[in-house]
Amino acid sequence: MSGMSPFTYRPARDELAYTFGGREPVARVRSGDTLRVHTEDCFGGLVRGPADLPSRVCQMPYLNPVSGPFFVEDAEPGDTLAIHLVDIEPAREWGVSSTFPHFGALTSTSHTATLQAPLEERVWVYDIDRSAETVRFHATGSDHSVDLPLQPMIGTIGVAPGAFEVRSTIVPDLHGGNLDTPELRAGATLYLGVNVPGALLALGDGHARQGEGEACGVGVEIATVTTLVVEVIEGVSTVWPRIETDRDLMTIGCARPLEDAYRIAHRDLVGWASDLTGLQELDAYQLVSQAGRAPIGNVCDPNYTVLAAVDKSLLPGPSAAYDGAHARLRQHAAGPR
Incomplete structure (x- = not known):
């Protein structure tokens, strides 16, 4: 494996990706390389306070951006790409969460259609204290606040799908994508099946923490600096992540x-x-x-x-x-x- 210094990638706003597949690689890396990747939050950094309602400051489909993709040398269809998450650091001292009118587990959606009124859109700002390793929740309708453990994770990480498919970064599937599991934290190794030459790995959508299920549909969204190591496992296929x-x-x-x-x-x-x-x-x-x-x-x-x-x-x-x-x-x- 390579003993070189980490390869660092920090995308400009117009370099962020919103799909897995259909994008040219931003860099080429080798099996055994360490990558230090700057990622943006699911709102692209545009939601910064209670007045920044996502419907006003964000535009569909430009949500859930990822950094990449990275072409991994010698990765071929039928191989497995191992991605070890070394470190996930919040890039700012705050994170945000929100509710949306037709999104989340406890509201009417396009797939679960009802006659109820849309859910109110609201933004919560969380204070991140890296030294204390806490995330502070502030209620918006009272003075209640509470510190929760800081548990950074990557919500979206994946490779290009096969069969010429292009998938939105909001979708989780065989290729990975918007998996949104708190288990994707530092110390974990993710295995993904390679579907196209070079795998085309991309990641983003960091959360300072997230409850299991992500009930409202939005974690404590943060930009991150994420360090990872990749390895190609040749000739071994992996169907599901x-x-x-x-x-x-x-x-x-x-x-x-x-x-x-x-x-x-x-x-x-x-x-x-x-x-x-x-x-x-x-x-x-x-x-x-x-x-x-x-x-x-x-x-x-x-x-x-x-x-x-x-x-x-x-x-x-x-x-x-x-x-x-x-x-x-x-x-x-x-x-x-």
């Missing part, structure tokens, strides 16, 4: 209705656990049924995301996933000792 941490194996399903996303994630985890351990599939199914967890990513986007997770220590001597890519990238990120 997967995550590995020091503790867990996790698989991600993206679909509507929510139960189909649940089924996709759990079917993939049962198969992955069986492949790594030699357990019969029904034994793996039984173990995941009793010991697994199902964190919900989002229930608001064009596809919903559900994860299936299991503690690796509960599996019988599992083989290292992807030939030990997570441990290898983690060690690489730590540098020489």
Whole structure:
């Protein structure tokens, strides 16, 4: 792997991307390279206070921008791209969240149409204290405030889809995209199947924190400086996105209705656990049924995301996933000792 200094990319506003696929790469990197990527929030930095209602300052479809894409040398269809998130730092001392008239889990939407009045559009500004590692919520209708743990994550990260598809950055699917899971934090390794030469990796939509499900559809949105390491795993395919941490194996399903996303994630985890351990599939199914967890990513986007997770220590001597890519990238990120 490369021992060079991190490659740094800071896009100008007109260089931000709003799709996966259909974009020329902004840079070429190699397997083993470390990237330091500046990302914007889902509003492109235009929502900065209570008066900046997204409907007034933002324009569809220019929401949820990503930085990239990056062409990863030697990545070919049928390979897997491992992306280890080394560090996610808020780029500003504040973050924002909001409600939208026809968006979120608890309001009428275009897909769940009702006669109720649209939800009020409102903006919340959160104070970020990096030294205390807190995010401060301020109620808008009273003087209540409370500090929540600062848990930076990347909401949107993916590669170009296959079959000449171009997908909006708002959509999560096989290629990754707007996965919106708090599990995509520093220390996690994301595995994505490569669909086009160079993979064309892009990322953005940082959150200072997010509750599971992202009920209102908007996390504590922040710009970030995100450091990551990439590695091409040749000749190994990955259909749905997967995550590995020091503790867990996790698989991600993206679909509507929510139960189909649940089924996709759990079917993939049962198969992955069986492949790594030699357990019969029904034994793996039984173990995941009793010991697994199902964190919900989002229930608001064009596809919903559900994860299936299991503690690796509960599996019988599992083989290292992807030939030990997570441990290898983690060690690489730590540098020489």
